[in-house]
Amino acid sequence: MQNNLKIENVLILGKMINASILLLIFAPLLFTEIIGDFMLVLKIFALISIITFILNHVGNTPIAGLLIIGVSWFVLFDYWNFFGGIYLFYVLLTLGISGMLVDLFFISGMVGDRNASSAEDNSPVSSSLDLAQRSSRLEAARKMHSIHARPRGMMRR
């Protein structure tokens, strides 16, 4: 009975090793296929953007057709390594990745800085919105200070 269990365990272990070896061999192929597919999708979206841009600016004329073919060839085939990166960057910016990066670097840079004077300043900046509110509060305090300082000078004259 125990021998049977041991043999079964060894067989399961062998299957797992086989599966992991197969996964190691085929994983790069899987990833290259996924990357290739998403590159094609990016090219299709770039083509749609080019068509929309030219039709909006030139109108539905024969020149627009020629321009679409020329620009598409230039962007999608000749210099895709250059324009692909730029287009991906543009898409990510459009989707709002820059706000996330600002939040990320503000937060990670300011956490742990406990040497500020007031209790409010002791708390770390949690987001770009928080930073904007702090700046506006500081600006309001400066304005209030200038308003209170001015009449005193006027009265002395």
Add this chain to the structure above:
Amino acid sequence: MNQKGLHLMVMIFLALLVLLILPPLVMSMFKPADLLMRIILTILIFATVRNMLGSNALTIIITAALVYILVIKHAYITTSLYIFFFVLLAYNFVAAVMWGLTRVPR
């Protein structure tokens, strides 16, 4: 960047990774969610292409190609990216996650 900042950055990356993995996990566990997400993605792709090219034959061809690649072939990756970029990032939920992680006592 100090040690706490680095630790927080790692925590944020882990939280974003969980947010990326969650939609495919839900889709694989609940088949109705899978179907619903595929329908939503198809409508979104068709609406996006029609908005850019107008209603013509080219729209149908491009939509078909995109639906095959994004919805049929790589549905889990597309859903994950859609949820992350169009829902969480667009409505600033990612900023709320980051703010929440700074408030977690360590």
